[in-house]
């Protein structure tokens with residue numbers, strides 16, 4: 001059966017519908033056409049019903065489905081009773097209704113509005129109401145797929161190798177994996193992090209391929225959202241992350257919501273820890289990582305610290321002296337903070353408008369085990385004991401003091417490929433793991449921009465993503481997706497970067 005065309009004139013059904021046929025359909029419990037794949041249970045019942053009834057096409061009803069009105073990204077709650085239990089979507093108008101029994105909201109909607117095709121949002125079974133019989137048809141598979149996209153290992157293996165272009169219902173092209181995300185109110189901080197995480201290949205593949213029924217809601221909703229981002233058969237070329245945000249808002253006790261702009265770094269840190277725990281991860285040790293999150297993001301840094309004593313010599317000469325005791329800690333990390341050089345207080349006439357620049361490798365020297373930092377009476381130095389397959393860098397741009405948050409606009413420059421991390425990693429680790437190449441390619445870059453408008457200064461976060469299949473770069477700010485030249489990547493105020501180890 002061919003995919004049903006969108007029926008612009010729903011009322012044509014009334015005219016073409018033969019009453020006798022309608023009666024015979026009402027009497028039937030199940031419909032033929034078993035070509036769609038369903039669970040074994042369904043298959044048995046349908047086969048049984050096919051024996052009893054003469055197969056009749058359900059095309060008349062299916063033709064009333066309006067795919068352009070269907071949007072399954074929103075919270076599945078009944079539009080009348082607001083319950084989230086046993087919710088059905090009307091495939092004619094796209095609204096959600098509870099139940100399908102003779103006193104349910106879906107049942108009344110079918111009677112009152114003459115809309116007959118429904119899908120159960122959790123079981124993905126299709127029904128004709130008010131008769132309440134199940135329809136199994138290959139013509140409905142595209143709808144089931146949009147609600148919950150599924151992937152085979154072969155399809156996943158191609159995602160980063162074969163460039164792909166898909167077309168939405170309006171025939172607009174989009175690249176699966178590089179689609180816009182709805183900014184409901186102020187959730188661009190959330191969107192850039194979701195985009196970034198959905199490009200961590202092992203995590204993405206894990207979410208695309210596994211069944212998370214019975215897992216914590218945060219994992220289920222993240223998996224569905226990432227599947228939608230990579231959907232090659234989407235009805236529309238963007239995704240609304242609303243259901244995932246709802247769960248995040250609940251779990252974070254409203255700290256992270258769609259209503260208020262937040263620091264994306266604080267959010268990614270919270271999210272990674274929450275996902276680690278939700279996936280059964282344990283407290284971190286130097287031993288094996290206990291979740292896919294720690295496996296991909298966690299490294300260890302050796303931090304040496306020394307107290308600085310201050311005393312006066314010969315009456316007026318102040319001397320700073322390091323304490324003899326050097327304390328050494330091995331600290332796990334999920335991201336590395338890089339400190340920008342302080343902005344010069346005074347710039348001369350010619351340099352007044354020049355934005356300072358610094359190379360990324362210069363910032364990474366913080367972790368070479370030699371450079372020392374002095375902060376609040378302590379002298380400290382850091383050395384990376386190891387690095388994970390995915391490195392997150394945080395450029396510390398915002399300094400809070402008692403009165404306001406000051407931003408450092410220094411531009412960080414970096415290569416897009418083959419960033420050599422070996423000068424910052426302990427030799428012992430590199431020698432013990434000769435197969436690990438300590439070089440990284442940039443995968444995602446979260447950029448900050450301050451926008452001045454009549455209402456004052458506001459923040460905008462956008463993300464630049466590498467498509468490994470085509471080696472093209474995309475810049476995404478909420479719903480706006482544009483292909484950009486790789487030369488553009490170094491120009492913005494980079495805030496968070498995701499680097500992937502070469503293998």
Ligand SMILES: [Zn+2]
Pocket residue numbers: 090091092093094095109113115
């Ligand atoms: Zn309807």
